[in-house]
Amino acid sequence: MLETPIKTEAQEAPASDPWEAAYLRFETHEQEICKFIRRLNRRGAAQWPRNAEIVELFCGRGNGLVALQRLGFTHLEGVDFSPRLIAQYKGSANCIVADCRTLPFGDSSKDVLIVQGGLHHLPNLPADLDQTFTEMQRVLRKDGFVVFVEPWRTPFLEFVRVVSELPVIRWLSGKMDAFATMVEHELPTYKQWLGQPELITRVAHSHFVPVHESFAWGKWNFVGMPR
Ligand SMILES: C[S@@+](CC[C@H](N)C(=O)[O-])C[C@H]1O[C@@H](n2cnc3c(N)ncnc32)[C@H](O)[C@@H]1O
Secondary structure: OOOOOOOOHHHOOOOOOHHHHHHHHHOOHHHHHHHHHHHHHHOOHHHOOOOOEEEEEOOOOOHHHHHHHHOOOOEEEEEEOOHHHHOOOOOOOEEEEOOOOOOOOOOOOEEEEEEEOOHHHOOOOOHHHHHHHHHHHHHEEEEEEEEEEEEOOOHHHHHHHHHHOOHHHHHHOHHHHHHHHHHHHOHHHHHHHHOOHHHHHHHHHHHEEEEEEEEEOOEEEEEEEEO
16 A cells, blocks of 8 residues: 555646645555545445435545546535645536535535545534534435545554654655655644544534444544434
8 A cells, every 4th residue: 555656746736735745646646546446335335326416525636536437426526625636636526616614515415425534634623523514414315424534543554654754764655755744734633633533433423323434444434324
C-alpha cells in the first residue's frame, strides 16, 4: 500500500494549498479509483440499485465518483468546499462546491451518502459532526444509508505515522512523504479526531443504526441507516 514512489500529479496540476498539493501526489488517480472500487465492493455495492441517488460528500477531486460510475451507478453527485479540487473531476456527476455541514439538497431526496476521509477534517467536535450527521439524516430517504471510511487509531496507523516521519523514508517514498505532509497540515483536526473514538462512535450511533462497523488497518468502516 505504501510502496510506490509517486511521480507527483501536483506537477501536472499545481495546488497553492500545501495540504492539497500533498493529497494530489499521495496516489495517482488510477490507484485511488481502484482502492475506492475495492472498498465499495467490500461494503456490498454490487447489491445497491444502479439507479440509486448517491452523493459522495467531501468528494475532493472526485475519484470516488469515478469509482461509482465504473461500477455502473448512474445518479451521482459530489460535494466539497474546495473549488480547486472539484475542478479536477472530469466525470459526468454533478459536483457542488459547498460545506458539508449544510447540505444543498432537499429533505428525503437521496439513497446513499458516502464519506471517505472527510469527517476528520471537521474543526469542532462534536458540534460539527453532529451538525453534519443531522444534515445527512435530513437528506436521506427512510430506507437510505450512509457509508463512512475514516482514519482510526489502530496499531497499523500508529506504525505508518511513525515510519512516515523518518527523513530517510520520506526521501525514499513519495507516498510516505505526501502522507506525512498531509498529516502535518491537518494536525489539529487529525489529532482531535484520532483522540476521541468513543465520542465519534457515540455521535454516529445517535444518528445512524449500524449495519456494519469495523476498525482495522487504520480505518473506521461504518454503514448505517438513519434513526
Ligand atoms: C482527505 S480529502 C478526501 C477527499 C476524497 N473523499 C478522497 O478520499 O479522495 C478531504 C476533503 O474534504 C474537504 N472538506 C473538508 N472540510 C469540508 C467541509 N466542511 N465541507 C466540504 N468539504 C470539506 C476538503 O476540501 C478535501 O477535499
